[in-house]
Amino acid sequence: LAKTTQPISMDSYEGQEVNITCSHNNIATNDYITWYQQFPSQGPRFIIQGYKTKVTNEVASLFIPADRKSSTLSLPRVSLSDTAVYYCLVASGVSSGSARQLTFGSGTQLTVLP
């Protein structure tokens, strides 16, 4: 699985848009990019996944350039409750019937300030 690199920590203020960039230079053709959020003392929670271009859901957007060697998670208008660790993962595009394994890195600690 491709190794990912993301900032250790980021600070933002309430109401701002936050962009967290992740690099994955060795991503393979069939790999997907996925992001998880984890609050203290809780299990991670899936945010979004994508393969190329832009994906948007009700909580975030994911931007993936054409070369797919990086991706950016965008959180619009963050609030204090968005303070958490955010993990960027490259997931192997295995065929159905196999477990879809995830490899977690150290993540980015996002702190939203009032």
Place this chain on the structure above:
Amino acid sequence: NAGVTQTPKFRVLKTGQSMTLLCAQDMNHEYMYWYRQDPGMGLRLIHYSVGEGTTAKGEVPDGYNVSRLKKQNFLLGLESAAPSQTSVYFCASSSRAEYPSYEQYFGPGTRLTVT
């Protein structure tokens, strides 16, 4: 739906003792996983299962055994606990959908301390 539940929530063991962690999911998911998370680090996969009666090793399987006798349950066993196994253990499950979805549903975790 309760989602993914884990039993117990906390446990303290002495070195050499054994225990079993229970994970249950009510979403009819095919895949189930056990992870451990050490302080300040991401999760590491211990074992996983692609269906009832099947198990496979993950990244850090040594010192652990698993069983999946029923589709909804995934058990993680420590036969002889060591201080290095002090960690928070998370169970997760996911669906074997046609479209490659990487959404895993996690339980609340079990905090294990081995003295």
